[in-house]
Amino acid sequence: MISMTGYGRSDLNNAELQLSVELKSYNNRYLDININMPSALNPLEEEIRKLLKTRARRGKLELYIRWKRLNNEVNVRLDKALLQGYLSAREEALGVPANPAEYSLANLLQIEGLFQVEASHEIDEIKTPLFSVLDEALDQWQSSRHREGRAAAEDIASHLSVIRQSWELISARAPEMEERIKQNLLERFTEMLGQDIDHQRVYTETAVLLVKYSVSEELARLLAHLEECERLLKVAKPVGKQLDFLCQELNREMNTIGSKSSLLEISREVINMKDALENIREQARNLE
Template identity: 35%
Template sequence: MESSVRSMTGYGRGEHIAEDRKFTIELKSVNHRYNDINIKLPRSLISLEDKIKKHIMKQVFRGKTDVYIGFETFAVDDVDVKLNEVLAQAYVGKLKILQEKMGLEGGSFFDLTAKFPDVLTVEKPQKDEKVIWEALLPALDEAVTRFVAMRQMEGGALKSDVLAKAERIIILVDKVKERSPLVVEEYRDKLNNRLKDLLDGVDIDPQRIATEVAIFADRGCVDEEITRLKSHLVQLADILEKGGQVGRKLDFLVQEMNRESNTIASKANDIQIVQATIELKSEIEKIREQIQNLE
């Protein structure tokens, strides 16, 4: 199967009729940290639950998936109506006593007795598991195929959105990178002008100014953070391109991106860098929210 990015939300339905037996299967899922598959099926099919789950897990790897299996049979051999004669006789006996004591009129108790619990019960005899499985499998495969297709379609939309936000982050990071050297130069000029005003014509030691500027530049240097952030963005695009189970990888990567952006923000000493960093963190948070939906 083609490796692609998938959403954890999806829906799929399948039906199949074989030998007067009809199977209807529905799958729907929402986000979840793990692969949690819950199956609701008739008691007559309970022996197939583990087999059904393993079959689904071959194509579904993460999310909370609810599976609903309906089974209708029109085959005479699949239905057995049981009559509990002892219970029916007990009911009739008690009804006759009630009729005599209360002076009630009436004839047959047939209709009333048949409505009492457990007098008539419908049982579905256990059939060959292999025969039932072969009849159920086409409906299951159809439901899973549609389910996965929907998750892939939504995953593709999420991938495009995340990559668009990553492009915006690259623009903001480049803005910070271009602005950082200018901040140091502006600080140098401000420091020179301030000292000239304070010292009123007295010569200023260039070495002392250079030292102060170097300390300022070192405190506000974000070159390493920018390099790592750009590296994370390259990895993000690469992971999305390869596809598969990307959710957990991207979750870790976005945590690292957040760490770098927080460090840049803590070192920011310029209003333009601060503004760019705020936008940067906002875009990273949007990506984090989106990847929570990815398998």
């Protein structure tokens, strides 16, 4: 079993850069990925997102990438042709020869495109170390999810055991409950109709009514769902949605048994089962 809750982090520090990747995840109905990183790395976002999708099927993922270059040299190029064209145009417009010495740096910076930062190869340089650090963070994150999943599986198994014990107790007491209901129905028919009655018809009508109070079918379905839950605990693939569905089915059968119960002992066991089931549902919601 794999939990949707997990955490992983990896760092790289060398003479050229400092790089940190941190990944957190929480339970969510669908896969929701949120990436926080410097805008300079935006060209890599889609590739990063695709990688995350190969590791998770659902859950809310929050990825934080922090990056700092320790070598901050920037190459700036002066567009001499543009400057000459600007000076020539000014001279032509004003009829006065242009004197470059008259221009301060502030004036020159106002000329759009005069200074150009040379195209950087930062993305190519950062990509390999970034994805290496990202893979390490993902491995840690996956390991934590598996640990959480194993703990959840153990907890679910213990609560399934509680439900099974209650099921066994209810199954043992159900015949007694049905016999009591049968005798009560026969007594009521006798009181209403007197002694001069068709006993065969009374037994037939009693049997028909008894079906409405029988919990044998509910117990059979509950056991089938219970065994399926126990089977899923041993499966390696994501089973969170299946467990959540089975919890709904188990709850339905428990409610029906509880509504039909006329024995305090059975009602008490239904309450125990529902308490255990609620704990299972909480764990299932956090499983992938």
